[in-house]
Amino acid sequence: MKILVAYFSYTGRTEKVASLICENFSKFKVEFDLVKIQPILNLPYIFWLLLSFVPKLPFPLKKFKLNNVYDIIVLGTPKWTLNCPPVTSFVNFLRSNFKDAKKPKVAFYITYGGFKEDAFIEKFLKIFKANGFDVVEFDKFKRRDIDEGRVLERIENFVRKIFVHLNQSI
Numbered sequence: 001m002k003i004l005v006a007y008f009s010y011t012g013r014t015e016k017v018a019s020l021i022c023e024n025f026s027k028f029k030v031e032f033d034l035v036k037i038q039p040i041l042n043l044p045y046i047f048w049l050l051l052s053f054v055p056k057l058p059f060p061l062k063k064f065k066l067n068n069v070y071d072i073i074v075l076g077t078p079k080w081t082l083n084c085p086p087v088t089s090f091v092n093f094l095r096s097n098f099k100d101a102k103k104p105k106v107a108f109y110i111t112y113g114g115f116k117e118d119a120f121i122e123k124f125l126k127i128f129k130a131n132g133f134d135v136v137e138f139d140k141f142k143r144r145d146i147d148e149g150r151v152l153e154r155i156e157n158f159v160r161k162i163f164v165h166l167n168q169s170i
């Protein structure tokens, strides 16, 4: 079983969740690759905020490589108003990279402050579905819960459910 964990994180919460997910994969002796989605520029908050109001706007990424054929891609993104441009670029990459190829399954999670997160999730569900990706699992983790260490159990559950979809028993 080949797993890719890919995430973008601006202030560290989505990264924290990604590393907890990876810890669980390691605990269950499952191998994974990790890709950190990185924009070519590190913009100040105010610029990201402005860009985040433009739906579907991509932002160029630093080069990255997928080293394997993956059964599942686990994508982590922060919730940004209407759009998180670096993640939009990554999703665009997935769409074109797997256009005529066997598509990996997708699981994703968002981290968020506490405002309109479900609409953000719906957008991801819609775009993956429209492009033929099977979303097997998704979840949301609130910033405060991550900061206060209240997500460990839910992350373990998230990982377990992913295994179930991949027909692996742990």
Ligand SMILES: Cc1cc2nc3c(=O)[nH]c(=O)nc-3n(C[C@H](O)[C@H](O)[C@H](O)COP(=O)(O)O)c2cc1C
Residues within 6 Å of the ligand: 008, 009, 010, 011, 012, 013, 014, 015, 045, 048, 049, 052, 077, 078, 079, 080, 081, 082, 111, 112, 113, 114, 115, 116, 117, 142, 143
């Ligand atoms: C540009 C920007 C826009 C954001 N917009 C929202 C929002 O609309 N709703 C929300 O709940 N949180 C919003 N947040 C808060 C983030 O989703 C939250 O802090 C998230 O956990 C950050 O993840 P990170 O630390 O991995 O960057 C926004 C943060 C940024 C930087």
